[in-house]
Amino acid sequence: xxxxxxxxxxxxxxxxxxxxxxxxxxxxxxxxxxxxxxxxxxxxxxxxxxxxxxxxxxxxxxxxxxxxxxxxxxxxxxxxxxxxxxxxxxxxxxxxxxxxxxxxxxxxxxxxxxxxxxxxxxxxxxxxxxxxxxxxxxxxxxxxxxxxxxxxxxxxxxxxxxxxxxxxxxxxxxxxxxxxxxxxxxxxxxxxxxxxxxxxxxxxxxxxxxxxxxxxxxxxxxxxxxxxxxx
Amino acid sequence: xxxxxxxxxxxxxxxxxxxxxxxxxxxxxxxxxxxxxxxxxxxxxxxxxxxxxxxxxxxxxxxxxxxxxxxxxxxxxxxxxxxxxxxxxxxxxxxxxxxxxxxxxxxxxxxxxxxxxxxxxxxxxxxxxxxxxxxxxxxxxxxxxxxxxxxxxxxxxxxxxxxxxxxxxxxxxxxxxxxxxxxxxxxxxxxxxxxxxxxxxxxxxxxxxxxxxxxxxxxxxxxxxxxxxxx
Numbered sequence: 150x151x152x153x154x155x156x157x158x159x160x161x162x163x164x165x166x167x168x169x170x171x172x173x174x175x176x177x178x179x180x181x182x183x184x185x186x187x188x189x190x191x192x193x194x195x196x197x198x199x200x201x202x203x204x205x206x207x208x209x210x211x212x213x214x215x216x217x218x219x220x221x222x223x224x225x226x227x228x229x230x231x232x233x234x235x236x237x238x239x240x241x242x243x244x245x246x247x248x249x250x251x252x253x254x255x256x257x258x259x260x261x262x263x264x265x266x267x268x269x270x271x272x273x274x275x276x277x278x279x280x281x282x283x284x285x286x287x288x289x290x291x292x293x294x295x296x297x298x299x300x301x302x303x304x305x306x307x308x309x310x311x312x313x314x315x316x317x318x319x320x321x322x323x324x325x326x327x328x329x330x331x332x333x334x335x336x337x338x339x340x341x342x343x344x345x346x347x348x349x350x351x352x353x354x355x356x357x358x359x360x361x362x363x364x365x366x367x368x369x370x371x372x373x374x375x376x377x378x379x380x
Numbered sequence: 381x382x383x384x385x386x387x388x389x390x391x392x393x394x395x396x397x398x399x400x401x402x403x404x405x406x407x408x409x410x411x412x413x414x415x416x417x418x419x420x421x422x423x424x425x426x427x428x429x430x431x432x433x434x435x436x437x438x439x440x441x442x443x444x445x446x447x448x449x450x451x452x453x454x455x456x457x458x459x460x461x462x463x464x465x466x467x468x469x470x471x472x473x474x475x476x477x478x479x480x481x482x483x484x485x486x487x488x489x490x491x492x493x494x495x496x497x498x499x500x501x502x503x504x505x506x507x508x509x510x511x512x513x514x515x516x517x518x519x520x521x522x523x524x525x526x527x528x529x530x531x532x533x534x535x536x537x538x539x540x541x542x543x544x545x546x547x548x549x550x551x552x553x554x555x556x557x558x559x560x561x562x563x564x565x566x567x568x569x570x571x572x573x574x575x576x577x578x579x580x581x582x583x584x585x586x587x588x589x590x591x592x593x594x595x596x597x598x599x600x601x602x603x604x605x606x607x608x609x610x611x
Binding site for chain 1: 503596
């Protein structure tokens with residue numbers, strides 16, 4: 150029962166969900182705040198829409214390709230460390246055995262226990278390397294499609310998240326009306342998003358929803374104030 | 381020698397550096413691309429500056445507070461799992477011993493080795509729980525100030541990264557000139573940033589610098605094209 154709880158937590162916060170949350174968090178907040186900021190500084194919706202769409206496209210590409218690069222880097226890092234562990238196991242096995250023993254020593258395992266474990270691990274090079282990757286370096290084998298999937302998911306989530314607040318300016322005729330509708334609509338979206346995000350990550354949903362909504366509104370209010378000052 | 385290499389890698393990619401990279405990656409790219417997009421669609425620098433500053437403030441708060449929430453969530457998650465492991469060790473010790481054995485069974489450790497390890501671990505509850513946190517759940521104790529530091533570092537890096545490309549519009553008198561200076565200046569900044577980022581994360585510096593620069597320029601070109609279409 151308890152073990153299955155652990156397992157559930159791990160399943161829930163999958164790579165896909167994590168990426169949706171990353172993209173949607175910024176997507177719902179930044180274009181909304183930018184549009185809100187411009188609403189206090191310009192007189193026509195069309196500039197807000199142009200700027201909003203430019204921002205969404207820029208953010209989408211920057212975050213999507215950023216996610217792609219991060220995924221690739223993670224994979225290359227894993228592979229180069231894997232190669233290094235294979236080299237070490239082949240060329241300095243006694244040193245690697247000592248590393249195994251050191252790991253177990255920190256957990257209070259006796260000298261003879263350390264010795265036994267190091268020798269048993271050393272019987273199978275692949276498993277030994279797996280062990281070192283996970284327990285010495287804390288690295289898990291990344292999913293091969295992670296980088297590409299990450300890019301698409303983060304980018305799409307940012308795009309959708311950004312269009313929601315901006316859409317209010319399509320259907321209104323002044324920045325002030327646009328801002329009112331956008332703020333109302335985005336507050337609801339932020340709350341709903343924050344609620345599910347918190348549920349998924351195991352936080353208290355209402356408290357989490359309030360936090361996410363507050364950040365969005367704070368960002369928008371700050372952008373509005375600064376843009377009014379600058380313009 | 382080889383072990384000290386591992387260690388170096390870990391030291392280098394510290395939380396601080398990671399946060400600077402997160403903030404600076406988006407900060408150098410998104411405000412630059414937004415300004416570039418607007419340059420093709422509006423006729424005065426002042427709107428670009430207003431929109432750029434609104435974006436930087438919005439992004440700064442969204443990313444900074446987002447980093448704060450993420451850090452807090454990580455810490456709460458760690459603490460709730462820690463509590464759960466202490467409960468399990470106290471109330472279902474045999475089940476926990478079986479989990480220890482299962483972990484080592486996957487690495488080809490013999491039944492008697494598993495038994496020895498599980499029994500030795502069980503002598504010290506704190507170390508046993510530490511072991512389960514790291515090796516069953518893959519969780520490391522987060523730094524207590526991580527959330528606050530993360531927020532400040534990411535926010536500041538985004539702010540500085542965003543002001544660099546935008547500054548070109550302060551010193552020029554038309555969007556076209558602003559865009560030219562900004563693109564030139566930002567290309568250099570992206571390259572330098574990509575170079576050091578790659579060095580720090582152990583990638584090939586020149587290849588990494590080119591990738592980072594390309595993403596920034598792609599985002600700007602896409603924003604420029606779309607903004608021209610929409611306006």
